[in-house]
Amino acid sequence: xxxxxxxxPDHAARRVWAVGLxxxxxxxxxxxxxxxxxxxxxxxxxxxxxSLVRGEWGFIDQLRPYWASADLGxxxxxxxxxxxxxVGGTGIGAALLLAPFYAVARALGAGPLLVLSAPYNQLxxxxxxxxxxxxxxxxxxRIADPTAAWLATLAFGLGSSVLSVLSREPWQHTFVVxxxxxxxxxxxxxTQPPGRGRMGLAGALxxxxxxxxxxxxxxxxxxxxxxxxxxxxxxxxxCAGLAPGVVATLAYNWLVFGSxxxxxxxxxxxxxxxxxxxxxxxxxxLAALAGLLASPGxxxxxxxxxxxxxxxxxxxxxxxxxxxxxGCFRPTGGHLSDTAAVLPPALLAVTINILSAATxxxxxxxxxxGPRYLxxxxxxxxLVVAAAAVxxxxxxxxxxxxxxxxxxxxxGVSVAFHAAGLLVSPYRADAYSARIDxxxxxxxxxxxxxxxxxxxxxxxxxxxKISNDTAGSPVxxx
Numbered sequence: 423x424x425x426x427x428x429x430x431p432d433h434a435a436r437r438v439w440a441v442g443l444x445x446x447x448x449x450x451x452x453x454x455x456x457x458x459x460x461x462x463x464x465x466x467x468x469x470x471x472x473s474l475v476r477g478e479w480g481f482i483d484q485l486r487p488y489w490a491s492a493d494l495g496x497x498x499x500x501x502x503x504x505x506x507x508x509v510g511g512t513g514i515g516a517a518l519l520l521a522p523f524y525a526v527a528r529a530l531g532a533g534p535l536l537v538l539s540a541p542y543n544q545l546x547x548x549x550x551x552x553x554x555x556x557x558x559x560x561x562x563x564r565i566a567d568p569t570a571a572w573l574a575t576l577a578f579g580l581g582s583s584v585l586s587v588l589s590r591e592p593w594q595h596t597f598v599v600x601x602x603x604x605x606x607x608x609x610x611x612x613t614q615p616p617g618r619g620r621m622g623l624a625g626a627l628x629x630x631x632x633x634x635x636x637x638x639x640x641x642x643x644x645x646x647x648x649x650x651x652x653x654x655x656x657x658x659x660x661c662a663g664l665a666p667g668v669v670a671t672l673a674y675n676w677l678v679f680g681s682x683x684x685x686x687x688x689x690x691x692x693x694x695x696x697x698x699x700x701x702x703x704x705x706x707x708l709a710a711l712a713g714l715l716a717s718p719g720x721x722x723x724x725x726x727x728x729x730x731x732x733x734x735x736x737x738x739x740x741x742x743x744x745x746x747x748x749g750c751f752r753p754t755g756g757h758l759s760d761t762a763a764v765l766p767p768a769l770l771a772v773t774i775n776i777l778s779a780a781t782x783x784x785x786x787x788x789x790x791x792g793p794r795y796l797x798x799x800x801x802x803x804x805l806v807v808a809a810a811a812v813x814x815x816x817x818x819x820x821x822x823x824x825x826x827x828x829x830x831x832x833x834g835v836s837v838a839f840h841a842a843g844l845l846v847s848p849y850r851a852d853a854y855s856a857r858i859d860x861x862x863x864x865x866x867x868x869x870x871x872x873x874x875x876x877x878x879x880x881x882x883x884x885x886x887k888i889s890n891d892t893a894g895s896p897v898x899x900x
Contacts, residue, residue, distance in 0.1 A: 466510030629667020652758030719867030
């Protein structure tokens with residue numbers, strides 16, 4: 423066996439060390455970008471997790487002193503459900519994933535202020551994001567060559583909200599993305615279709631994503647379609663694995679809110695839409711769709727132009743395939759890891775995500791950075807990028823070299839724009855969302871002079887200038 427051959431132990435060891443080094447560098451980026459405070463919605467499922475660890479079954483009325491804490495600098499989103507009981511507005515799924523980390527911290531003597539603190543929860547979010555990136559690499563490597571896999575992984579991990587938003591605090595999206603990436607790593611096993619056990623485990627991971635974020639149930643359809651296109655005549659193990667998460671979500675809503683189909687986000691939305699400021703904003707799905715995709719404040723393709731590149735490459739490949747009278751998206755190998763089997767379900771998932779976010783009146787996402795509402799399907803976007811890179815290699819098209827020349831600069835721009843989200847906290851009084859108030863003034867998201875990456879850079883430089891001036895000023899005593 424040659425030293426450089428894939429089956430050589432030294433080669434495998436180098437790959438393990440490379441993944442470990444990448445993981446360490448990713449954590450380093452997270453740790454040097456501290457997050458001093460987190461959103462009220464995320465604080466709600468942190469309170470719920472603490473109540474689970476304390477044996478209070480997810481009710482947070484006994485944690486009232488921490489609903490709005492000056493020490494933590496955050497005010498929680500709380501829903502009162504009668505008889506003096508209260509719950510967080512974000513369900514039970516995220517809390518279940520946080521609870522083991524809280525239990526360990528409490529066993530080591532940590533108090534509520536440390537467990538609920540933004541820095542501690544940032545570490546948890548960073549861990550899930552790192553797991554998502556590694557799992558996605560494992561999955562995509564089985565459908566693409568190394569160059570395409572690295573391109574897709576970099577676009578997923580650094581050229582999207584995974585770095586700029588999801589790793590900063592434990593959003594529901596953070597867990598949904600990690601669970602989806604893990605499910606992809608489970609079912610993608612080379613040219614062989616996954617066995618019943620792996621299909622069941624993938625279904626359980628997707629079902630847990632539903633429990634974390636109830637709207638994630640819509641992504642079960644692309645998953646089912648993908649498995650069917652991959653040569654599985656029966657997908658009942660996936661459905662069986664999915665069922666507990668769906669049933670648990672409906673049961674929680676029924677027990678807490680009195681209806682299986684009434685979940686916290688609907689109640690919160692009703693309250694927010696009843697406010698005078700919200701009623702002053704018209705409901706316009708077409709404007710929301712344009713804003714989600716192309717506005718300087720929240721546009722997906724503005725923040726991640728590498729994703730637009732992938733779509734354009736696929737459209738060009740489809741046109742060439744049509745002209746040559748051969749199918750473009752028809753599975754050729756009849757197995758799950760064929761990019762032709764992956765692509766249509768992935769495109770369906772991202773389409774569902776975009777259209778559903780456009781129907782939400784507060785599509786701008788509040789106090790955040792970039793297109794947070796389009797984060798749930800980032801693993802599918804990564805597969806789209808991988809499929810585009812593979813198609814570009816397979817087809818001898820005239821603009822192939824141009825496309826390859828463009829992709830790396832566009833990836834660099836995507837990484838830079840999202841990295842700018844780490845420069846300043848989105849919750850500070852002079853930050854972009856605080857000044858613009860995007861949910862109540864979405865028209866201001868179209869102002870290029872307030873482009874958030876540049877705005878963050880200006881604030882960061884102003885902070886450095888103040889620090890330098892303070893350090894250089896003489897200190898006088900009395």
